[in-house]
């Protein structure tokens with residue numbers, strides 16, 4: 001792995017504290033950092049290097065999945081950190097930053113390889129990347145990479161504009177757009193699962209699969225993020241990015257090679273074959289919901305409109321369910337159902353692949369008592385794969401479901417940010433979101449955004465602690481299916 005400088009904008013912020021420092025530290029302990037590296041943290045506060053290093057150490061102690069028991073290693077790790085106070089909107093500060101970077105490069109004998117991680121609010125992305133270019137930070141002698149967080153735009157137009165601005169400083173191959181769902185170990189395992197199990201590959205098509213269900217449910221409400229969330233809703237916060245990415249990785253055809261380019265091509269292909277909704281599709285295939293009061297884990301909770309910072313007139317979506325169709329040779333005729341929401345019964349992310357029921361198709365008597373085969377991929381909080389099969393019970397002579405648990409991840413697996421940062425450090429963008437995927441995702445959701453804006457779609461209330469509004473169940477019942485709330 002190349003030696004490099006890691007420049008962290010927003011180093012005093014929440015994401016850095018909770019995720020980024022620990023991820024870098026765990027990579028360091030696992031020998032997955034370059035032999036030589038420099039980390040420059042940036043924030044508006046006037047901190048010394050020492051204050052920053054203490055902050056990094058405290059953050060790791062609080063949030064790392066591993067306990068800290070090697071102070072020498074920690075000391076060596078912290079020694080790589082320097083701090084530079086900078087207002088990202090002021091050009092002059094970038095000159096000072098460049099001096100700090102170059103001084104460290106010289107001291108440590110580092111090549112001019114630089115990663116810029118923008119852990120800041122999205123409105124700063126444009127000004128930071130322009131200043132990186134104008135100040136000469138984006139050196140030509142080594143490589144440069146840009147890591148950015150979601151959201152990437154708030155609709156198609158703003159995403160196109162942002163991408164155009166970024167492309168003035170960075171090539172597409174240099175941009176690493178984080179979608180932390182793609183960093184979850186089970187999501188990263190999906191391709192390998194199919195690749196190493198021809199039995200699964202053989203069945204993943206419309207000959208055998210009846211429907212696919214993707215659920216990402218949360219038990220939390222809007223929390224302290226009311227300003228952001230009331231503008232974003234579930235459609236922007238979860239659906240356009242994480243859920244459509246899960247759809248792509250679940251449905252994509254297995255490429256011949258698991259390279260970033262080939263995986264990216266296959267994911268893009270899925271989005272290209274995704275049937276556009278149009279105005280009619282939004283009405284027939286999309287369910288919008290908003291939570292009302294109820295109970296979570298036996299504790300009473302208020303409804304969305306009673307949350308601090310939310311207007312009583314808010315029509316924001318805290319739940320969304322949709323039926324999607326991929327009109328290609330493999331998946332044509334198989335509905336994909338997606339749902340996500342806040343204040344739901346359980347916190348989980350799961351893909352359920354329901355197989356066709358041959359007895360049902362043959363109209364045999366037993367069909368209504370037989371459960372279809374299910375391939376269940378648990379993504380979080382627990383990870384694992386199970387396959388539900390049917391066996392005749394010799395005692396009752398009835399066909400009954402049995403479940404085969406294929407795998408469950410061991411404890412202490414690397415976190416999403418560790419896997420993703422390791423990939424970014426070594427220049428592998430397979431599990432990052434590429435521009436075409438972002439663009440096609442916004443294009444697909446755009447009619448939904450418009451209908452929400454016009455308030456032309458019913459807003460279904462659902463009880464906190466439920467799995468969403470009745471209308472989301474009716475969506476599947478229209479096709480003769482049900483959500484598998486396992």
Ligand code: NAD
Nearest residue numbers: 010011012013014015043044086087088119120121122149
């Ligand atoms: P935060 O508000 O805690 O931190 C923002 C950082 O930006 C701080 O370090 C602050 O000093 C800095 N900043 C703000 N204005 C500045 C200026 N003018 N000049 C210099 N620095 C300035 O935000 P966060 O929660 O760390 O989120 C950062 C990014 O990550 C956002 O884009 C967010 O959407 C994204 N994100 C965060 C999380 C999370 O769990 N926190 C999860 C996913 C994505």
